[in-house]
Amino acid sequence: MSSDVGLTMDQGPYAPEIPDDDSPAVAASDANASGARSGKSLIEASRVFARESTGRTVWETFTTFAVLSATLAGAASTAVPLAARLALAVIAGLTIVRGFILYHDCLHGALYRGKSPFARVMRGVMWLYGMFVLTPPAVWRSSHNYHHANTAKLVGSHIGSYPTMTIEMFRRAKPAQKFMYRAVRHPLTMLFGAGTVFLFGMCLGPLTRDPKKHWDSGLALVMHGFVAAAVIAKFGLGVWLVAVLLPLMVACATGAYLFYAQHNFPGILIQGREKWSYTTAALESSSMMETGPLMAWFTGNIGYHHVHHLNPGIPFYRLPEAMASIPELQNPHKTSLRPKDIAACLRLALWDMRQKKMVGYSAAE
Numbered sequence: 001m002s003s004d005v006g007l008t009m010d011q012g013p014y015a016p017e018i019p020d021d022d023s024p025a026v027a028a029s030d031a032n033a034s035g036a037r038s039g040k041s042l043i044e045a046s047r048v049f050a051r052e053s054t055g056r057t058v059w060e061t062f063t064t065f066a067v068l069s070a071t072l073a074g075a076a077s078t079a080v081p082l083a084a085r086l087a088l089a090v091i092a093g094l095t096i097v098r099g100f101i102l103y104h105d106c107l108h109g110a111l112y113r114g115k116s117p118f119a120r121v122m123r124g125v126m127w128l129y130g131m132f133v134l135t136p137p138a139v140w141r142s143s144h145n146y147h148h149a150n151t152a153k154l155v156g157s158h159i160g161s162y163p164t165m166t167i168e169m170f171r172r173a174k175p176a177q178k179f180m181y182r183a184v185r186h187p188l189t190m191l192f193g194a195g196t197v198f199l200f201g202m203c204l205g206p207l208t209r210d211p212k213k214h215w216d217s218g219l220a221l222v223m224h225g226f227v228a229a230a231v232i233a234k235f236g237l238g239v240w241l242v243a244v245l246l247p248l249m250v251a252c253a254t255g256a257y258l259f260y261a262q263h264n265f266p267g268i269l270i271q272g273r274e275k276w277s278y279t280t281a282a283l284e285s286s287s288m289m290e291t292g293p294l295m296a297w298f299t300g301n302i303g304y305h306h307v308h309h310l311n312p313g314i315p316f317y318r319l320p321e322a323m324a325s326i327p328e329l330q331n332p333h334k335t336s337l338r339p340k341d342i343a344a345c346l347r348l349a350l351w352d353m354r355q356k357k358m359v360g361y362s363a364a365e
Contacts, residue, residue, distance in 0.1 A: 036328050038279045043311060049322040050313035052113055060317055061122065064102060068095040076235065076243035089242050093250025094298040096133060100255060101300025101316050103129050107141050108312040131223055133251065134198035136216040139206040148312055151263060152285030154272045154351070162260055164270060166351045170364045182361075185260075187346055193256030194249045254299075261345045262287050262305040267333040268358055270351050282309035288332035295337065306332045 037045060071092035075085045105111040106126040112119045130137050147160030158164065162185055170178065183189060189196045203221050206214035231240045269284035289303035296303060304319035307329055314322055323329045335341045348358035 038328070039277070042279050042326075042328055045326055045328075046307075046311040046314065046322055049318045049325070050110070050311055050315075051318075052111060052315050053317075054116070054118070056317055057111055057315065058118065061102060064095065064098050068092060068099060071095060072243055072247065075247065076239050078239070082242075085242050086246070089246040090250050092243075093247035094254065096247055096251035097254050097258075098298050098300045099129060100133055100135070100251070101302055102126065103133070103135070104144075104302075105300075105316050107137060107144070110313050110315045131216065131220040132227075133248070134194070134220060134224070135202050136206075136214065136220045138214050138216050139202055148309065149278075151309065152268065152270050152281045153276050154270055161263060164264075164351055164358075166353050167359070167364045168353070170350050170361075182349075185264075185349060190256040190260060191253050192249070194245075194252035197256045198252050257342070258289070258299060258302060261289060261335050261342070262302075264348050264358065265333055265335045265345050266348070266358070268348075269356070270358075279310065282306055283328065283332065285309075286332075288334045290334055290336045 071088045074080055074088040075092055077085070080088070102111060103126045106123060107130075112122040112126065127137055130140060143160035145160075150159070151161065154164070154166070163181060165173065165181060170181070173181065199221075203217040207217040207221070211218065227244065228240055231244055263286065265287040268287070269280065271280075283306055286306040286309040288306055289299075291299065291303050300316045301319045302308065302316065304323055307314065307319045307323050308316075310329070311322075335345060347360050349361045350359055350364055351357075352359045352363060
């Protein structure tokens with residue numbers, strides 16, 4: 001399977017790339033003993049939902065940016081009490097997450113398709129949005145497409161995702177490797193994701209590795225520096241802290257944890273490349289995060305992550321519809337944002353080859 005699906009924004013419904021050889025990864029059967037579909041037949045069943053509704057997209061875009069603009073304006077206003085400004089900044093941060101889902105779907109080819117003026121303008125807007133949320137299109141597209149094509153493989157799936165070691169690999173690792181592994185997966189790394197995951201991981205790292213390929217990472221840093229300087233010079237440091245830095249930190253911390261929990265949860269299946277299959281990885285290695293309607297709005301339905309991994313071309317607003325219509329998607333591994341479920345996910349650290357499950361670091365002692 002190619003590590004880069006090479007999407008263009010003018011494509012029609014997106015058909016995820018499936019291995020076409022006869023390796024164990026693709027096992028010729030498209031249905032198991034219970035009659036449940038898998039492989040290409042399950043992908044085909046999902047394609048009817050990979051169609052964009054222009055009217056719905058316009059509405060979702062308008063409401064998202066209307067809420068974002070209003071909350072950022074309130075957070076920046078010194079006429080508003082500080083407590084209210086802080087609350088508005090948090091709401092703005094969560095709305096940035098929703099805006100990111102629009103951007104994410106755009107790069108998958110699920111939104112803003114075709115050659116209409118609206119689609120063309122919004123692809124440009126999304127390009128800028130990616131820069132302002134420290135996720136430049138070049139690095140996100142390449143790493144995220146690789147993630148979709150290799151998620152939950154025992155070796156190599158760390159590109160575009162959190163790394164996963166087996167107990168044996170961790171025991172053999174050098175002290176510096178163990179430290180880095182723990183650091184990358186540490187809750188504080190997610191909490192301060194604006195600096196760790198996004199500023200360094202998405203911008204500084206790619207820029208230093210390949211400046212020519214990741215020039216937009218450098219541009220994102222310049223843009224952020226310019227915005228910070230302009231806001232501080234015009235409105236003061238306090239406004240920048242409340243209306244720019246705090247919403248970005250809330251958004252990045254939320255996004256970093258959501259991505260972690262989508263692929264590090266009790267019951268996840270991780271396989272070697274010789275046994276790995278695309279649809280199994282979607283259904284068994286991607287979680288369903290249960291949320292209330294409000295958090296589902298803020299997170300753009302990305303909690304339906306197993307559906308998204310089955311077919312990334314499904315617009316976010318059609319993910320619940322796809323799950324409700326396809327029986328094979330209706331029994332996912334579930335997690336939530338309840339403290340006990342967050343703690344359960346964060347305890348997972350290493351893959352136990354014998355028990356076929358994720359365990360804590362104590363298993364390697």
